Amino acid sequence: MSKSAPKTTQMHSPEPDDTLARRGLMFIMSSPSGAGKTTISRMLLEHDPHICISVSCTTRPPRPGEVDGKDYHFVSRAEFDRMVENDEFLEWAQVFGHCYGTPKAQVKAGLKDGQDYLFDIDWQGTQQLYQKLERDVVRVFLLPPSIEELRRRLTGRGTDSTEVIAGRMARARSEISHWDGYDYVVVNDDIRTCFEKVTEILAAERMRRARQTGLIGFVRELMRPEEGDATEAP
Numbered sequence: 001m002s003k004s005a006p007k008t009t010q011m012h013s014p015e016p017d018d019t020l021a022r023r024g025l026m027f028i029m030s031s032p033s034g035a036g037k038t039t040i041s042r043m044l045l046e047h048d049p050h051i052c053i054s055v056s057c058t059t060r061p062p063r064p065g066e067v068d069g070k071d072y073h074f075v076s077r078a079e080f081d082r083m084v085e086n087d088e089f090l091e092w093a094q095v096f097g098h099c100y101g102t103p104k105a106q107v108k109a110g111l112k113d114g115q116d117y118l119f120d121i122d123w124q125g126t127q128q129l130y131q132k133l134e135r136d137v138v139r140v141f142l143l144p145p146s147i148e149e150l151r152r153r154l155t156g157r158g159t160d161s162t163e164v165i166a167g168r169m170a171r172a173r174s175e176i177s178h179w180d181g182y183d184y185v186v187v188n189d190d191i192r193t194c195f196e197k198v199t200e201i202l203a204a205e206r207m208r209r210a211r212q213t214g215l216i217g218f219v220r221e222l223m224r225p226e227e228g229d230a231t232e233a234p
């Protein structure tokens with residue numbers, strides 16, 4: 001991702017408990033454009049070696065500094081349509097006049113091996129992933145502290161034309177109206193506080209009983225009677 005993130009050297013890393021086998025999760029972050037999901041995503045990836053980003057395909061042109069294959073796979077409309085036809089996306093949607101989609105390859109196999117994936121996608125994609133893979137999905141929505149601050153962030157980012165910013169601001173309220181389709185909602189006011197809240201959500205979700213696939217064997221072993229133990233009365 002090319003957008004700059006504030007320095008975060010003092011922050012703790014959200015370490016998962018590696019002692020037991022665990023199914024991976026799909027950690028989705030959505031927000032109105034400019035609220036800060038790319039920034040928070042970047043911080044998570046920097047601090048947590050156990051999560052990797054799902055790189056989307058898009059027909060939107062690259063912004064200055066964006067790298068093909070890292071920020072997005074930049075594809076033509078014809079190539080995108082071909083991928084849709086070949087059922088190569090887990091989800092896809094039109095956002096701000098361009099197509100965006102999550103490639104299927106990699107994600108499903110990785111989840112079984114305990115790999116966590118981060119998704120920076122909009123509410124339409126979130127709904128599609130939730131319908132397909134409900135038990136693996138964790139949905140987080142970021143809100144800006146105010147509409148004025150949202151405008152300041154979009155302008156301050158310096159990556160989009162005045163027209164593009166106006167279009168994204170015009171869509172902001174309708175994007176925000178989907179806040180109640182998410183499991184967690186975090187206001188991104190102070191970046192450090194927001195990052196800490198997001199890492200706490202990730203840590204808690206990793207500990208869900210259903211995701212800890214190694215628990216059954218572990219608990220069975222804990223409960224195995226030792227030689228000479230009295231049998232417990234029913």
Ligand SMILES: Nc1ncnc2c1ncn2[C@@H]1O[C@H](COP(=O)(O)OP(=O)(O)OP(=O)(O)O)[C@@H](O)[C@H]1O
Nearest residue numbers: 003033034035036037038039153157188189190191
């Ligand atoms: N808490 C914050 N305080 C101040 N500035 C912030 C904060 N969070 C993000 N920013 C800045 O706001 C701008 C927009 O952030 P970012 O690009 O992460 O938003 P986004 O939600 O990913 O937008 P898009 O959907 O358009 O990709 C960036 O310049 C970023 O550095």
Ligand SMILES: Nc1nc2c(ncn2[C@@H]2O[C@H](COP(=O)(O)O)[C@@H](O)[C@H]2O)c(=O)[nH]1
Nearest residue numbers: 056092093095100101102120121122124125
């Ligand atoms: N449904 C999907 N939405 C996506 C995907 N990749 C990104 N996005 C969302 O698009 C907007 C605009 O992104 P930008 O990089 O052009 O600012 C933003 O809300 C992203 O979250 C995707 O694969 N599927």
